[in-house]
Amino acid sequence: MEVLQIKTQTKDYPLYVGSNISINLPEFIKGKVTKILIITDENVSNYYLKHIEEILKEHFPVTSFIIPSGEKAKSIDVFYKCHTHALQEKLDRSSLVIALGGGVVGDLAGFVAATYMRGVPFIQMPTTLLAHDSAVGGKVAINHELGKNMIGVFNQPESVVYDISLLKTLPESEMRSGFAEVIKHALIKDVELYNWLKKNVHSMADVQGEHLQHMIISGIKVKADVVYEDENETGIRAYLNFGHTLGHAIEAELGYGQISHGDAVAIGMLFAIKVSENHYGIELNHDSFLAWFEQYGFPISIPSGLSATSLLERMKRDKKSKEDKIRMVLLREIGTVELVQVNEEMIRSMLGEVCN
Ligand code: NAD
Ligand code: ZN
Known part of the structure; x- marks a missing residue:
């Protein structure tokens, strides 16, 4: 223990x-x-x-x-x-x-x-x-x-x-849903956990026993640290929202319960990584993230039938948005994120490319 x-x-x-x-x-x-x-x-x-x-x-x-x-x-x-x-x-x-x-x-x-x-x-x-x-x-x-x-x-x-x-x-789909938050915690604040996941967790079958305990402890440390620094959600607690701006929009558009929270957040994280590349003009190797997420059985594209316009409207109404501007948590590098106001037209066109 x-x-x-x-x-x-x-x-x-x-x-x-x-x-x-x-x-x-x-x-x-x-x-x-x-x-x-x-x-x-x-x-x-x-x-x-x-x-x-x-x-x-x-x-x-x-x-x-x-x-x-x-x-x-x-x-x-x-x-x-x-x-x-x-x-x-x-x-x-x-x-x-x-x-x-x-x-x-x-x-x-x-x-x-x-x-x-x-x-x-x-x-x-x-x-x-x-x-x-x-x-x-x-x-x-x-x-x-x-x-x-x-x-x-x-x-x-x-x-x-x-x-x-x-x-x-716990059914595998529920385990995967929680695992998305472990990945989130690694990406926003824990490079070591990220490297450990890449090395040790190749499929959902690896999410058990000692491995499971290590993920829970590491994830909790990230969450607890962030919350301690910002208990009433005025600043960096927003970092925990990485992947959630689009994730929540997808959940709401499909109707709650139609997709697991973690699956929606996984799609949201992949999108946020792509937006980060465009916004900062950096290379994060988005394709390798797609392959990595796919390994665990996460959906890697926006569910068909959802419209770019409706998702964009939802993202504008997210609790992080200010004066109708979209704000997203973006990845600067693995382990470091920022809350950024993003260009609406860029998001619209990126959503247009991935919605069908
Ligand atoms: P949940 O509690 O509904 O559990 C998911 C499903 O698994 C349920 O059907 C449950 O009956 C079943 N289950 C639970 N434990 C099981 C076990 N050991 N074996 C077999 N089945 C089991 O959902 P969740 O994913 O744990 O949590 C989602 C909720 O958490 C949402 O309401 C969300 O808003 C909330 N949440 C809160 C915070 C917070 O900071 N308070 C943060 C994230 C999420
Ligand atoms: Zn979440």
């Missing part, structure tokens, strides 16, 4: 990562805890809820609430039902919420914990690779029908317990 100390402006907390570490879960729970509420989703509960409940029940009173799996659970309705369950089970301010699941469970349960009786502590137990990104940084939220993650707060957990043996059951 490895322990990372995550530093934030408001508090520091430990992140435990290793194989089979949930056996030691009670040791990671500090202070007086009157009752534990585990929030998890249908899929994760089928595999792991009994196991985790049994480990905890020897030390604490435990109650569980199972939410539907998928993005739809980040709703005001499910949020309210979690509160109803917590009230019926008489949780008090010394109770603890455990988020057992991927980013959906983490975002929802973290927001429930932030708001139940004005806030109770919570622990993140991520079960997806994507959650190496979502479990660190303190952003928790649910969706509004007018926008994703529109209702939320910043709320840091007491700790993160990342048992990588729980990821054994």
